[in-house]
Amino acid sequence: MSKKVVIVGGGWAGTAAALAARQAGCDVRLFERTDMLLGTGVVEGGIRVNGRFAVVGELVAMGGGTLFQVIDRHCQVELTGHDLATIEPVVRRSLLLAGVVVHLQARVDTAQVTQETVTGISATVAEGSTRIEAAGDAFVDASGTAGPEGNCSTLGMDCGRCITRCPTFGAPLGIPALAGLDEREDILPCGDTLRVAGLSNVFCAGDKAGFLRGQSEAILTGTLAGHNAARLAWGLDPVALPRTLACGEGIAWGLEHKGALGEVGETYTFSGWELFGHMRERSLDGTDAAEIAGRVEAAGMTGFFVRKLG
Numbered sequence: 536m537s538k539k540v541v542i543v544g545g546g547w548a549g550t551a552a553a554l555a556a557r558q559a560g561c562d563v564r565l566f567e568r569t570d571m572l573l574g575t576g577v578v579e580g581g582i583r584v585n586g587r588f589a590v591v592g593e594l595v596a597m598g599g600g601t602l603f604q605v606i607d608r609h610c611q612v613e614l615t616g617h618d619l620a621t622i623e624p625v626v627r628r629s630l631l632l633a634g635v636v637v638h639l640q641a642r643v644d645t646a647q648v649t650q651e652t653v654t655g656i657s658a659t660v661a662e663g664s665t666r667i668e669a670a671g672d673a674f675v676d677a678s679g680t681a682g683p684e685g686n687c688s689t690l691g692m693d694c695g696r697c698i699t700r701c702p703t704f705g706a707p708l709g710i711p712a713l714a715g716l717d718e719r720e721d722i723l724p725c726g727d728t729l730r731v732a733g734l735s736n737v738f739c740a741g742d743k744a745g746f747l748r749g750q751s752e753a754i755l756t757g758t759l760a761g762h763n764a765a766r767l768a769w770g771l772d773p774v775a776l777p778r779t780l781a782c783g784e785g786i787a788w789g790l791e792h793k794g795a796l797g798e799v800g801e802t803y804t805f806s807g808w809e810l811f812g813h814m815r816e817r818s819l820d821g822t823d824a825a826e827i828a829g830r831v832e833a834a835g836m837t838g839f840f841v842r843k844l845g
């Protein structure tokens with residue numbers, strides 16, 4: 536019998552989660568409230584900067600690097616945001632070709648919950664005239680932290696360029712809030728498998744997970760969250776990535792140091808000094824492709840994300 540994974544949010548995290556869950560053999564539906572994918576990732580974005588080289592290389596070696604390969608194939612630049620007219624359609628096409636059902640202009644606004652388990656979500660489509668319902672075995676919240684308008688004007692973050700276009704498409708909404716949980720300034724409590732505390736079958740990714748920030752970072756956590764949602768759907772335990780890898784160490788270290796910078800919205804990136812410095816101390820910062828592939832092989836993780844689970 537098929538297993539169903541539902542993704543809320545079509546930024547880099549949500550699109551990566553969708554591909555990972557699909558690679559793991561699930562039926563996948565992705566809901567995005569605006570009329571296009573990539574969310575806040577439509578602006579700047581050095582995919583390979585400092586420690587991100589290792590993250591991209593490891594994900595490709597693990598079979599979770601489809602989005603990086605799409606970017607490399609279709610854009611001659613590493614700053615994706617400068618080539619939006621090219622990159623959004625090719626990402627959308629790669630999802631459709633993979634068999635992901637993409638619902639655009641579909642804002643998730645209701646979640647059905649029974650004893651800490653989400654059984655389904657529903658969304659308002661376009662101008663409120665239609666509704667779509669989606670049942671799922673597991674869910675990924677990749678709804679980001681940008682917006683709504685009140686946050687933009689008081690905090691001056693995220694939506695400064697009105698990327699989220701809340702007046703047109705409605706404010707972002709996440710599954711935990713819809714399930715009645717306190718999202719604590721949009722930062723979700725989760726462990727290194729990215730499962731949301733208090734919801735047995737919901738995983739979080741990207742900015743919403745609250746400890747890593749950036750496009751490559753969103754693709755990393757999105758890939759793990761989508762894969763773990765698929766594992767849970769197939770009756771397997773969710774996994775953490777090994778700390779011998781830059782990907783696993785970055786997630787574990789980011790969680791351990793979550794909130795250490797003090798202010799809401801301050802999170803870590805593989806390009807920023809705090810985390811990149813830590814990667815250098817661990818010798819996980821190299822850019823040599825063979826060395827990165829060898830590290831992934833030694834961890835037993837080569838092709839990990841393309842192994843079908845069901």
Ligand SMILES: Cc1cc2nc3c(=O)[nH]c(=O)nc-3n(C[C@H](O)[C@H](O)[C@H](O)COP(=O)(O)OP(=O)(O)OC[C@H]3O[C@@H](n4cnc5c(N)ncnc54)[C@H](O)[C@@H]3O)c2cc1C
Nearest residue numbers: 544546547548568574575580643679707708741742749750
């Ligand atoms: C101005 C700016 C500049 C940046 N510069 C860089 C940079 O140079 N390099 C870099 O690496 N990173 C940069 N970042 C950060 C990076 O863009 C983000 O960390 C990353 O794109 C986050 O991806 P995400 O998928 O987690 O979230 P988002 O991109 O926020 O995606 C969330 C998606 O969920 C959708 N959504 C929300 N609620 C719902 C709902 N209820 N139903 C359906 N859909 C919903 C939203 O519409 C959105 O598309 C920048 C960010 C901004 C705002």
